[in-house]
Amino acid sequence: MQILLRRFEIPLLQFATRITGDRERARDVVQETFVKLQNNGAFQNPEPATWLFTVCRNGALNVCRKERRMQYFDEGSIEAREAEQPMPFERLEEQEAAGFLLRIVATLPTRQQEVLQLKFQNDLSYQQIAEITKTTANNVGVLIHTALKTLRQKYAQTAKDFIPFTPKTT
């Protein structure tokens, strides 16, 4: 149990934060997830990752629903999110620290964000991601493909404006 907590606490927190858009709520969701894990004895599950992410995702979506924050499936809100989290690139330090690419990720539809995170942070297979997000492995493949394509395009665009630090000759 401690091992699972240690292993999955941060990834789940990251995951729930992306869905709820709020770290405090995400923390509640993750807490709830681990309480359920303890109560259900699900930690004996040979594949705890799928279980944990599924429960965590349901919890996070419930929070969104309760608060009528239905933007999750609402395509129209993507622009809103984009406006909320622009990519100003004012400060180099900020980009470096916050992750140049993750700022672009934040502009993608939430559904693409979650599959990206499940795939590239948690190394889950298309099949596992499909179970968690209640879709087909095929659809996960399409989501990831679309997301990576958009990322590459936006990355190339913004890279033009992004001047990496190089030492000046003195």
Added chain:
Amino acid sequence: MNIDDSKLTAYALDELDEAERAALLEEVAASPEAHREVQETQTMARLLRKEFAAEAEQLRHRENTDATKGPLSANLSDIHDDPWFWTRARPLAIAAVFAVFAVIGLAIFGSNKLREKEIAQADQRSTTIPPRSRAVEAEVEDAQNPTASYAIVQRFINDGLLPPKDSVRIEEMINYFTYNYPRPKPDELFSIDVEVAGCPWADSHRLVRIGFRGREIADPVVKKDVAQRIDGTPVTIAREVKIQVEFNSAMVTSRRLMGYDKRMLRKDFNNDEIDAGEIAAGHMVTALYEVVPVDGAASPSVPPVDPLKYSIPPENARSNSSEMLTVKLRYKKPESDKSELLERAVVDDGKQFANASADFKFAAAVAEFGMLLRDSEFKGSGTLGAVLQWALEGKSEDTNGYRAGFLELVRKAQVLKRG
């Protein structure tokens, strides 16, 4: 073939079953566009993994440094007992972390550009290597902070976790450490130090360590230790530095530049060029090659180059030479447009690993540690125990204590692997 296909993405991410994979493999091999697509997808995947891991690190740090609460990983029963457990203040600790990273980045960033760049006859390039995309360039730029990977690996292991494979960058880890390379001769800007000895994780292979050291600046105004300078940029002593390593095909079957597992296409050529960009005063660059000598037994750990297809035509090859390789260093002085050349031919005298220098052993230990953490296909016969042994033998004076820190890290990794 259609390159805008989620199948191709799945292929790049190794998500296909055997049959599908085999079918696509041929198509990809036949299509330079598809090949490039796969590479770019893998590059983007690597970047994403790295950034997600970094984000997790920041989050972990934020959680741990929260003043009002213990870590979430405390005994779970606390969660029920203590309603405050989950409500936390939001200190500005994360901002502090950002600042520290930024300062480290500024101090060291850019002075250690170990960048690989393909060179080859133009026809070979156009048929076998897709032109480098912007994304790949960016990814390579990203690799220039030489401490990034080591810091991430260190953080993970100290937190009791093995680092994500893709956060382990062997070339960055090797260049995190300083080595006892000779100072350049008075009339030269660089010293080139090359050592060849047995490869400790693959018996029949040789390991080549190439070290460069830039001249210190004598002027007291700028003589500050480069790494200590947080108020400005390192002093550049040379720009457009290109390190070219030419292998004698009569002596070497194939070779691998450590830390570039995923960018191995250059094995097709007998010539490597590492673009080191600008080199700062007193700065060091280390490159390690694993080499399969011609008389060595064929090993799956380094795929041999197809000799008929790519090797230099026999009349041009230095087939009579006993030299294993030639290191060429081209550079321009900051104020000059004239390109200068330093050249160094290297003969392999058959030295055993046991007789290698401390620096050599230590660099080999770091490289193998990285390969074991990555579970690289090239890791050979090495173990963490062996890494520890080599690093101990290579610990040397260790004036800054970095090597002792490495030993500690390997020991912790051993415990984690067992557990």
